[in-house]
Amino acid sequence: xxxxxxxxxxxxxxxxxxxxxxxxxxxxxxxxxxxxxxxxxxxxxxxxxxxxxxxxxxxxxxxxxxxxxxxxxxxxxxxxxxxxxxxxxxxxxxxxxxxxxxxxxxxxxxxxxxxxxxxxxxxxxxxxxxxxxxxxxxxxxxxxxxxxxxxxxxxxxxxxxxxxxxxxxxxxxxxxxxxxxxxxxxxxxxxxxxxxxxxxxxxxxxxxxxxxxxxxxxxxxxxxxxxxxxxxxxxxxxxxxxxxxxxxxxxxxxxxxxxxxxxxxxxxxxxxxxxxxxxxxxxxxxxxxxxxxxxxxxxxxxxxxxxxxxxxxxxxxxxxxxxxxxxxxxxxxxxxxxxxxxxxxxxxxxxxxxxxxxxxxxxxxxxxxxxxxxxxxxxxxxxxxxxxxxxxxxxxxxxxxxxxxxxxxxxxxxxxxxxxxxxxxxxxxxxxxxxxxxxxxxxxxxxxxxxxxxxxxxxxxxx
Amino acid sequence: xxxxxxxxxxxxxxxxxxxxxxxxxxxxxxxxxxxxxxxxxxxxxxxxxxxxxxxxxxxxxxxxxxxxxxxxxxxxxxxxxxxxxxxxxxxxxxxxxxxxxxxxxxxxxxxxxxxxxxxxxxxxxxxxxxxxxxxxxxxxxxxxxxxxxxxxxxxxxxxxxxxxxxxxxxxxxxxxxxxxxxxxxxxxxxxxxxxxxxxxxxxxxxxxxxxxxxxxxxxxxxxxxxxxxxxxxxxxxxxxxxxxxxxxxxxxxxxxxxxxxxxxxxxxxxxxxxxxxxxxxxxxxxxxxxxxxxxxxxxxxxxxxxxxxxxxxxxxxxxxxx
Numbered sequence: 001x002x003x004x005x006x007x008x009x010x011x012x013x014x015x016x017x018x019x020x021x022x023x024x025x026x027x028x029x030x031x032x033x034x035x036x037x038x039x040x041x042x043x044x045x046x047x048x049x050x051x052x053x054x055x056x057x058x059x060x061x062x063x064x065x066x067x068x069x070x071x072x073x074x075x076x077x078x079x080x081x082x083x084x085x086x087x088x089x090x091x092x093x094x095x096x097x098x099x100x101x102x103x104x105x106x107x108x109x110x111x112x113x114x115x116x117x118x119x120x121x122x123x124x125x126x127x128x129x130x131x132x133x134x135x136x137x138x139x140x141x142x143x144x145x146x147x148x149x150x151x152x153x154x155x156x157x158x159x160x161x162x163x164x165x166x167x168x169x170x171x172x173x174x175x176x177x178x179x180x181x182x183x184x185x186x187x188x189x190x191x192x193x194x195x196x197x198x199x200x201x202x203x204x205x206x207x208x209x210x211x212x213x214x215x216x217x218x219x220x221x222x223x224x225x226x227x228x229x230x231x232x233x234x235x236x237x238x239x240x241x242x243x244x245x246x247x248x249x250x251x252x253x254x255x256x257x258x259x260x261x262x263x264x265x266x267x268x269x270x271x272x273x274x275x276x277x278x279x280x281x282x283x284x285x286x287x288x289x290x291x292x293x294x295x296x297x298x299x300x301x302x303x304x305x306x307x308x309x310x311x312x313x314x315x316x317x318x319x320x321x322x323x324x325x326x327x328x329x330x331x332x333x334x335x336x337x338x339x340x341x342x343x344x345x346x347x348x349x350x351x352x353x354x355x356x357x358x359x360x361x362x363x364x365x366x367x368x369x370x371x372x373x374x375x376x377x378x379x380x381x382x383x384x385x386x387x388x389x390x391x392x393x394x395x396x397x398x399x400x401x402x403x404x405x406x407x408x409x410x411x412x413x414x415x416x417x418x419x420x421x422x423x424x425x426x427x428x429x430x431x432x433x434x435x436x437x438x439x440x441x442x443x444x445x446x447x448x449x450x451x452x453x454x455x456x457x458x459x460x461x462x463x
Numbered sequence: 464x465x466x467x468x469x470x471x472x473x474x475x476x477x478x479x480x481x482x483x484x485x486x487x488x489x490x491x492x493x494x495x496x497x498x499x500x501x502x503x504x505x506x507x508x509x510x511x512x513x514x515x516x517x518x519x520x521x522x523x524x525x526x527x528x529x530x531x532x533x534x535x536x537x538x539x540x541x542x543x544x545x546x547x548x549x550x551x552x553x554x555x556x557x558x559x560x561x562x563x564x565x566x567x568x569x570x571x572x573x574x575x576x577x578x579x580x581x582x583x584x585x586x587x588x589x590x591x592x593x594x595x596x597x598x599x600x601x602x603x604x605x606x607x608x609x610x611x612x613x614x615x616x617x618x619x620x621x622x623x624x625x626x627x628x629x630x631x632x633x634x635x636x637x638x639x640x641x642x643x644x645x646x647x648x649x650x651x652x653x654x655x656x657x658x659x660x661x662x663x664x665x666x667x668x669x670x671x672x673x674x675x676x677x678x679x680x681x682x683x684x685x686x687x688x689x690x691x692x693x694x695x696x697x698x699x700x701x702x703x704x705x706x707x708x709x710x711x712x713x714x715x716x717x718x719x720x721x722x723x724x725x726x727x728x729x730x731x732x733x734x735x736x737x738x739x740x741x742x743x744x745x746x747x748x749x750x751x752x753x754x755x756x757x758x759x760x761x762x763x764x765x766x767x768x769x770x771x772x773x774x775x776x777x778x779x780x781x782x783x784x785x
Binding site: 135136139142143145146147164167170171172185189190191228229232233234255257 | 491492495496497499500590600605609616617621690693696698701704707
């Protein structure tokens with residue numbers, strides 16, 4: 001190569017590098033949410049708050065003075081978080097953000113969050129891409145708190161990222177509501193301002209063991225095969241002693257590496273130990289492959305319950321292999337939480353109905369909401385309720401309101417631990433268990449099969 | 464210690480220190496967090512440069528020492544309530560010892576075989592840690608929040624970790640400079656250019672390489688201990704993340720292979736570039752592809768990297784830019 005083109009290349013490269021480096025803002029990450037139409041600005045909110053208030057019965061009872069005054073300009077309430085727009089967690093994280101966006105839409109329609117003194121807060125969200133990596137999370141949360149002046153924080157998706165974020169939130173005394181973070185250990189650090197919405201990982205598959213004994217009382221032997229990552233290992237480690245305490249014999253307890261695609265060694269061992277049930281799994285890709293290979297190798301196990309993968313609508317793409325597979329879920333569109341069931345449980349009901357949430361989600365995103373979507377909406381909803389209960393946005397009062405909270409929403413019952421060591425850990429929300437079944441036309445559908453009081457169909461054993 | 468009076472070294476150290484102190488003086492916690500990551504990358508890139516730039520051994524799995532230091536430090540802070548500074552030093556010592564022991568057989572390999580072996584070592588450690596229950600297994604470990612009370616609170620602990628990372632970055636740069644300017648460094652560069660000829664000249668390549676590998680393992684381990692202490696939790700995946708190693712290689716190549724300032728410039732440009740790429744809607748899903756393409760262009764056309772190229776342009780720059 002002659003010297004000139006070589007120098008030209010070098011020049012182009014250096015110019016591009018310098019330009020790109022200069023173009024990057026100091027903090028780099030994105031500040032504008034990529035989703036359409038986030039929170040409206042204050043001006044339109046003020047204009048729309050009056051009619052919105054008129055449609056809501058409780059607001060209509062407010063003192064007439066409020067009506068004679070010009071509409072109060074809503075104060076901005078910045079809710080900061082990171083989302084995984086890239087990397088391993090992006091699918092679930094996207095659903096979570098979609099759920100939150102729907103809550104923001106609903107609050108905007110209702111004219112904001114109103115306090116008793118007439119102050120109106122209009123929540124807005126601000127998030128950055130954490131690339132599904134912990135090393136970015138803390139820097140981004142520090143930026144959200146210190147530069148963007150976020151009033152409240154929500155967690156990123158996944159236990160690992162939420163752990164890192166919670167540390168920064170706690171350092172700065174910011175209230176954080178977590179979703180997509182089911183890990184038990186995270187919530188056993190004595191946090192003061194972090195509140196968990198998900199049922200902890202330790203309770204993910206214990207219900208499946210209860211269900212097994214109910215629908216197949218002859219079952220005695222179970223195999224626990226799980227992904228060796230933080231979440232799935234927590235689930236498996238909690239399931240084993242629970243199953244044994246219920247009289248089940250754990251004949252196999254094996255972990256597989258993240259990213260495993262060949263389950264033959266495990267399936268061979270399953271065949272050798274001849275269990276009545278298989279419980280475990282990990283995430284979507286491995287869970288789907290595991291279910292498929294169990295089907296292909298015709299393993300005669302009557303009951304299979306796997307983590308994370310079955311509740312995803314695309315699980316049915318594996319065809320007949322999906323049938324009878326049971327999955328624990330934080331929420332499903334068929335759940336029966338309602339004002340009536342709340343009344344029966346002697347707790348208040350708050351917010352939208354299950355149907356209203358599902359319909360609005362389908363209308364906006366043309367897709368069925370998953371439990372990740374419901375978790376995203378519930379994060380906002382619980383924060384809204386806490387602000388209303390506290391009648392303030394003062395963090396200490398919000399923490400006190402969250403500590404007192406014990407209510408039912410479309411997402412289920414929410415109550416947080418007030419014990420110093422496990423403060424903020426979810427204590428009341430229950431998992432539901434869904435199963436892929438075939439309808440009369442032979443089409444794969446999902447039904448809730450456990451707990452019995454929430455079921456939409458009876459659980460079926462594999463044939 | 465004549466090298467320590469070199470203005471080149473002091474210019475670099477003062478610039479890094481001045482930039483690093485901005486968030487502390489101006490009270491900008493968000494900038495502090497960003498600079499923490501940047502200083503960490505400078506440490507990783509400079510350490511990789513010590514083994515790769517001076518000796519010519521491409522260590523693809525150098526992140527293993529970051530993980531080892533992280534786990535050792537975390538374990539000591541968590542279980543023995545040891546001060547993080549001492550825990551980090553022990554973490555560094557453990558990583559160096561492991562590098563020394565592993566280096567003896569592995570550094571006999573040359574070229575691609577060594578690179579592959581380092582990847583294998585990283586994966587082996589990740590799997591090992593995943594299977595040790597005392598280190599939390601696959602779940603990892605979480606620091607009890609009360610541990611930070613010993614440092615005056617979580618915020619103060621975070622500040623302490625930041626001062627620690629500044630110190631480690633300055634030490635790494637100094638070590639890199641001292642090695643380059645020493646007789647030992649000349650021996651390494653002789654090995655890099657032609658190992659057989661170096662042996663004829665009386666250099667013991669095995670000893671020199673193992674020593675270098677052990678030194679280059681020390682600093683990432685300190686960074687790992689400080690990073691995970693500040694992070695509050697550690698898991699096998701993020702601790703032994705292979706692509707962070709590859710990013711460090713890109714930074715070294717970008718800034719200047721075998722130079723002291725190169726990895727610093729490389730880390731700075733790469734981090735800024737990454738910040739831009741991941742937030743740009745067009746490039747956000749392809750930033751590693753672009754990094755790969757960038758590496759290819761550098762390897763093909765700017766083999767000396769930014770600093771190397773600048774040094775080639777003028778004798779004055781050659782005198783002050785190491």
